[in-house]
Amino acid sequence: MKIAIVDDDEMVCNDLIRYINAFNVKYDFDFQSESFLSCEQIYPKILNGNHYDLILLDIEFPGMNGTEFGRLLRGKLRKYDTQIIFISAVKDYAMDLFKICPIDFLIKPIKQEDLQNCLLSFITHYRKIDGFLDYVYENTKHRIKVRDVLYLKSQGKRVEIHSETCEAFSVYGKIIDLITDHEDTFICIARGLYVNTYHIIDVTTKQIKLKNGEVLCISRSKQNIVRDRLAEL
Amino acid sequence: MNTWLSTILYLTSNAIHVYAIFIFIDVFLGRYTFRIAWKVASYVSYFLLGSLVWLTTKNSSLNILMNTIPLFLVTIPYITSWKKRVFSVVLSCSIGMFIDWIAFALFENAEIIKVGFFQCVVLLICASIFSRFYRNKPSFAFHSSYSWFLVLISIGTILVGFLTVNEDSSKDYIIAIVLLLINFLNFYIYNMEQRSLEEQHKIRLIENANYAYQNQLQTVNETQKKIKFMRHDFKKHIHTLQSLIEKEDLKGALEYLEEMEESVIVKKSYSETGNKEIDSIINYELTLAEEIGTNIICNVNLPDTLRVSTFDMTIILGNLLDNAVHALKSIDKKILIVEIRYNKGIIRIDIENTYNPKSKKKVNGKEHGIGLLSVEDALIKYHGKLESYPETSRWHTTAVFYNSLDYES
Numbered sequence: 001m002k003i004a005i006v007d008d009d010e011m012v013c014n015d016l017i018r019y020i021n022a023f024n025v026k027y028d029f030d031f032q033s034e035s036f037l038s039c040e041q042i043y044p045k046i047l048n049g050n051h052y053d054l055i056l057l058d059i060e061f062p063g064m065n066g067t068e069f070g071r072l073l074r075g076k077l078r079k080y081d082t083q084i085i086f087i088s089a090v091k092d093y094a095m096d097l098f099k100i101c102p103i104d105f106l107i108k109p110i111k112q113e114d115l116q117n118c119l120l121s122f123i124t125h126y127r128k129i130d131g132f133l134d135y136v137y138e139n140t141k142h143r144i145k146v147r148d149v150l151y152l153k154s155q156g157k158r159v160e161i162h163s164e165t166c167e168a169f170s171v172y173g174k175i176i177d178l179i180t181d182h183e184d185t186f187i188c189i190a191r192g193l194y195v196n197t198y199h200i201i202d203v204t205t206k207q208i209k210l211k212n213g214e215v216l217c218i219s220r221s222k223q224n225i226v227r228d229r230l231a232e233l
Numbered sequence: 234m235n236t237w238l239s240t241i242l243y244l245t246s247n248a249i250h251v252y253a254i255f256i257f258i259d260v261f262l263g264r265y266t267f268r269i270a271w272k273v274a275s276y277v278s279y280f281l282l283g284s285l286v287w288l289t290t291k292n293s294s295l296n297i298l299m300n301t302i303p304l305f306l307v308t309i310p311y312i313t314s315w316k317k318r319v320f321s322v323v324l325s326c327s328i329g330m331f332i333d334w335i336a337f338a339l340f341e342n343a344e345i346i347k348v349g350f351f352q353c354v355v356l357l358i359c360a361s362i363f364s365r366f367y368r369n370k371p372s373f374a375f376h377s378s379y380s381w382f383l384v385l386i387s388i389g390t391i392l393v394g395f396l397t398v399n400e401d402s403s404k405d406y407i408i409a410i411v412l413l414l415i416n417f418l419n420f421y422i423y424n425m426e427q428r429s430l431e432e433q434h435k436i437r438l439i440e441n442a443n444y445a446y447q448n449q450l451q452t453v454n455e456t457q458k459k460i461k462f463m464r465h466d467f468k469k470h471i472h473t474l475q476s477l478i479e480k481e482d483l484k485g486a487l488e489y490l491e492e493m494e495e496s497v498i499v500k501k502s503y504s505e506t507g508n509k510e511i512d513s514i515i516n517y518e519l520t521l522a523e524e525i526g527t528n529i530i531c532n533v534n535l536p537d538t539l540r541v542s543t544f545d546m547t548i549i550l551g552n553l554l555d556n557a558v559h560a561l562k563s564i565d566k567k568i569l570i571v572e573i574r575y576n577k578g579i580i581r582i583d584i585e586n587t588y589n590p591k592s593k594k595k596v597n598g599k600e601h602g603i604g605l606l607s608v609e610d611a612l613i614k615y616h617g618k619l620e621s622y623p624e625t626s627r628w629h630t631t632a633v634f635y636n637s638l639d640y641e642s
Contacts, residue, residue: 090505098536098575105534203578204540204637205616223616223639230579231633 001126002051005035006042006066007058007087012108013037016056019112023119031119038062039069046073052082054122056106059088059097070100080199080211081147083125085118101201101211128185129198133178135161135171146182150199150210154192164199164212187229190219197233242348244284249353251280254304254325256360260367261321262311275307301326316380323387324420329356330394331413338406367424380426383419390415434606441548441607448551452517503529503571507537514547518554519571525558527567534574540636541580545611549582552604553630557584560628563592568627575636582632590623614638 005016013035020033034052036042040063046052055073059066066086073079084102087110097105103125104118132143144163153160158170159178171178175194179186186194189208195216202209205223208216218226255276259265265272286292286299301322308318333352345351390412397408470493477486504515519529539546554571561567570585609619617634 101577197577200577203635205635205639206637224618227579227616227618227633227635230577231581233576 001029001031001053003031003033004042004052004055005033006037006039006055006069007035008037008061009058010035010037012058012087012110016110016115019110019115020119022112023116026116027120029123039064039066043069043072046077046079053126054083054085054119056085056087059086067096067100070097070102074100074211078212083122085122099201128182129196131182133161133182135159135173135178137169137171146185146196147198149196150212150214151193151195151216152178152186153194162214187226189216189222189226197229200230203230239344239348240288242345242350243288246348246350246353247284247287248280249357250329250349251276251283253353253357253360254329256357256364257325258304258308258311258321260364262308262313262317264312266310266312271310275310279303279307297326297330300329316384320380320384320387320423323384323391324416327387327391327394327416328359328413330391331409331416332356332359334394334409335406335413338409380423383423386419387416438607438610441552441604442544444551444604448514448517448547448555452513455517455520456513503531504533504535504573506533506535508535508539508543510543511535511539511546511550514550515554515571515573518551518558519569522554522558522561522567522569525562525567527558527561527569529569529571531569531571532573533571535580536575539575539580540638541615541634545614548611549608549632552608553582553584553632556604557586557628557630560586560588560592563589564626566626578636580632580634580636582630584630586628587626588623588628590626608632 003020005013007013007016017033017035020031023029024031036045038061039057042055043064057066057070066088070084073082073084080101084100085104085106086097086102087106087108089108103122106114106118129145129147131146133146133149134141134143136142144161148163148165150162150164152175153162154175155170157172159173159175160168160170162168175192179194185197187197187200188194193216195208195210199210199212200208201211203218203226205218207218208226210216259272282303283296283299287296290296304326305318305322308322311318329352332355333349336346336352336355340346340351343351394409394412470489473489474486477483477489502512502516503519504512506512515531515533519531522529550573557569557571561569564587566587568585568587570583572581572583574581605619605621611617612619612632612634615634615637616639617632619630619632621628621630623629
């Protein structure tokens, strides 16, 4: 897995690389880290197809700041499979930052222990959505990555699979059977409608907004379940 | 009448009777713990048991017993107080009984009365009227201790009925009507009491809102006081430095500057979300905790702008932190952990504090529970929930709510 560190302070970048290497040794992991001194440096690399699983992103930069870069990543490039942890010298919780869906915030000076905890929660999150959903389509077994599935909708004896990567299609079966090993990843928001929590960016008491901009309604009887499940994430 | 026909008529009457009871109990008691299927199953069992006992024994006393005890068991899964459960069972049974007796006293020989069909239809009409006009408010549970009197009055009417109505008097129906009216009046008094409790609750909420305002004002006052002291000190420092420089005592001026730097106490700010009101209430409450020597761990990840009104946030945070700080005062080992986070439109507040289980929950004459009532009242607007539980010597409180108003709000 690849981690990018974006900070204009070289000392911070070096410290973080050192912490990540120590993490690799301690937990027998293989995070490859790369550092950038500005958002302008990393942006073209992503445009050229480089993928990072996690970006440790500073907020304040002389040029393009962390919030602008995060917005470009999520908006223009529609890259939601790259997770972001904001790092900053001052606590800043502008709503704009939350809209970028970071998985955490770290305040400088960053302690090795804090980064370690963040990386552990990132790994837990990553493993949850790293599996596959198996289904049978036209008598052939297929599988789809859990992270690609936006939501599942029950249509009589069929299940409609709405995905990020292809057009919606339907297969015979029940949703419960389809998500057997991934029940933690999906929330039932209405009768016969299961949403992948990974793709949720915002909820209100009435509806759920997904990363692709789609909005789905929450039934009244599921309001408690949605609230409690998201509060546990 | 043919036995089969009368049995069918009895079963139909009993089904109507159970349905009427179901309407009354369900509207009166409100929320149910389990699924609807369980509720239906429990009422069907109640119907089957009652019918079986009556058809096999034809014993009136046993029938009354089988109408009350199993009905009480049926009410157990409802989320309400024991008093209200007992009251609902006694009231529904007594009204059913008196309608029965009035019908018997007036038209004893009619077959439709003998099998109880007419009485059950009247009971169903009463229950339907009741469900149309009664509005259940789960938050104003049966609080008053006088409410047991109402239960006793209903039980008393049943006893009076037993002792008098069975005598051979031509005025039976008058006694039954009076007893029935007493039960209706009893319910009316209950309803009036509920209204009065609701008014009291509203007054308490207003008092608490005032308390929240008072808290905010106190925060502003404290901040202004600090600014005043800083200004005062600042002037003093400038004068001292000025005089040192005028005397050309540069070494002294430098030493004084160093001293100033050392004496600057950087006050820890626990919350810096950018939302001034939320930051000030958290920082104010946590400063109070700090002043009594509490070890504080605080982590606030909240956006600077929220769809939840600032006033409601102040009520929620102010009361929860206030309770935690008061609980900390009664114990030597003071630890407070505050975790507030926002994720995908959900706000979660976790507060953990050490407390003394032996200390009473009354602070400055202000009842502890009122604050939590206000918090619950504010949380309802955002479809939130509040959970509070002890664990060894620590008290955990969790509030989870949407960052948006609920349907009705």
